[in-house]
Amino acid sequence: MRTFLKVLPVFWLSMLWVASGVDAQQQINPAVEFLKQLNLPSATGQVWEGEITFKREDSKKKDVDEGGPGHTDRVIDIHTINASATVRFCGCGRFYISDVSRNWSEKWERGHIDVYDETMCPNKDADGKSKPVPVSPGNEDSNMERGSARLYTVKDDKEKEALKNAYKTKPDGVLVRMVTIPYQGKYRLDAFVEVFTDKTANAESLKTEVCSQKRKHSRIYRKTVPLTQKPQKSETGGEDDTLIHSESHPIPGLFGFSEDILLPEGQETIEGKKTLVDKKEQRPGDWNRKTVVTWKLRMKNYCNDVFNALYEDLAVAEAYNDPTLRDRAAWDTIAYRRMVGQQARQTHQGYNPDSSSNTSIEMYAHKCGENDKTTCCKEAAEKKEKCCVEGAKDAKESLRERCLPDVIFDAVYAHERRHVSQCKMDPDMFPPNNVGKLGVYETDAYMAGIRKYISWLEINCPKDHRLAEAKARLATLKANRTR
Numbered sequence: 001m002r003t004f005l006k007v008l009p010v011f012w013l014s015m016l017w018v019a020s021g022v023d024a025q026q027q028i029n030p031a032v033e034f035l036k037q038l039n040l041p042s043a044t045g046q047v048w049e050g051e052i053t054f055k056r057e058d059s060k061k062k063d064v065d066e067g068g069p070g071h072t073d074r075v076i077d078i079h080t081i082n083a084s085a086t087v088r089f090c091g092c093g094r095f096y097i098s099d100v101s102r103n104w105s106e107k108w109e110r111g112h113i114d115v116y117d118e119t120m121c122p123n124k125d126a127d128g129k130s131k132p133v134p135v136s137p138g139n140e141d142s143n144m145e146r147g148s149a150r151l152y153t154v155k156d157d158k159e160k161e162a163l164k165n166a167y168k169t170k171p172d173g174v175l176v177r178m179v180t181i182p183y184q185g186k187y188r189l190d191a192f193v194e195v196f197t198d199k200t201a202n203a204e205s206l207k208t209e210v211c212s213q214k215r216k217h218s219r220i221y222r223k224t225v226p227l228t229q230k231p232q233k234s235e236t237g238g239e240d241d242t243l244i245h246s247e248s249h250p251i252p253g254l255f256g257f258s259e260d261i262l263l264p265e266g267q268e269t270i271e272g273k274k275t276l277v278d279k280k281e282q283r284p285g286d287w288n289r290k291t292v293v294t295w296k297l298r299m300k301n302y303c304n305d306v307f308n309a310l311y312e313d314l315a316v317a318e319a320y321n322d323p324t325l326r327d328r329a330a331w332d333t334i335a336y337r338r339m340v341g342q343q344a345r346q347t348h349q350g351y352n353p354d355s356s357s358n359t360s361i362e363m364y365a366h367k368c369g370e371n372d373k374t375t376c377c378k379e380a381a382e383k384k385e386k387c388c389v390e391g392a393k394d395a396k397e398s399l400r401e402r403c404l405p406d407v408i409f410d411a412v413y414a415h416e417r418r419h420v421s422q423c424k425m426d427p428d429m430f431p432p433n434n435v436g437k438l439g440v441y442e443t444d445a446y447m448a449g450i451r452k453y454i455s456w457l458e459i460n461c462p463k464d465h466r467l468a469e470a471k472a473r474l475a476t477l478k479a480n481r482t483r
Helices: 028-037 157-166 303-320 323-329 333-349 375-382 392-401 407-425 435-460 465-479
Strands: 016-020 046-065 071-091 096-116 119-121 133-135 140-151 174-181 186-209 214-224 233-238 241-248 251-261 269-279 288-301 360-367 387-390
Touching (some): 046 251, 071 174, 096 186, 096 392, 186 288, 251 288, 333 435, 360 392, 387 407, 392 407, 407 435
Antiparallel strands (some): 046 071, 071 096, 096 140, 140 186, 174 186, 269 288
């Protein structure tokens, strides 16, 4: 069980522990190699953290009447699109997407209205002679469509899964990456954001020939249905009066850009702005189009976060290994845990921790019952284990959402896996119900996580003076292990 020093510990039979931990990108070794390629210090525990924003503004407008007296010949073509997408990310190479927001607002009105105030129709007089006579209102031939579009949104988990499957870029239609351009000393930044839009439109057409008294009228109603539904189409009415209902799936779209960038040695910020589309109308009805992308990336140093987590674990391990606390607690494991937490917090505060660092995640070793049907226990049964680690998936996602490195997850998971091994060796005594065994088990589990932190820090933060101190504390802990 892990004790998190910023809160009073709460303990369950399943040995809950709240871990200090950080995880932000894919693997630390690829991250380090990438930093070496960027001519930055290779052992700084740094990764990129950034934001890219696309903004699109399109419009066109044409509303002219080219008719003459007694004749309306109006052409309408009005259309506006305002859309944007912002991506926040972190990591190296291919980045982890921590947040993405999409917006889409679109409206249009288009059509042609051709109407005569009157039309001359042939008419026979009393003598049987044909003589044109005016008929008012006259002939009409018009069609008009009005519509709008917005960002497609899902309403339940089934629709959410369907949308994820529809994206070409997995898992959520977003990709941000930065790769080396060989032999040029440059790096290429790529970003792509897919969008799906929900469109609704109503169209109507009317054709009237007053002389023959023929009239054709049609209406079309278009709408978007979820990806989980099959689009339908229906048509009612006759040839002269038709009503159509037409459904379709959301329409895909894409924001994207690639940019070659230079990164001088020692530079820790990359930012820029680029106009991707800039088109001006030449005459009424032409598009005005403008799409702009802005980006800013900065280096983030994780050494402090990892040292904070390491020092927490060292303080708790040292407290669990203190024989005086075991003697004072006697048989009371609840009192023992409380005393361990108090002493560990006092020790940790003595090293001036960064109070703004939040690297906590939640995982715990769970003892499986005879009829336990949880996924965790099913997997444990396949391995012939009596216990399993609950919460690992959510813990990793929590760290990634905060753009923190994998080592915290690795350390916390190593701690809990050590409890799983203890459970396998001594299932009848797990979780421990006496102070002596509890202290031994927890010290052993914390040391498993501490080794993960130190290995990471040796690669990424080797010149930090705190590393030697942490190694010395671990060596003392090993030398003074109580059993």
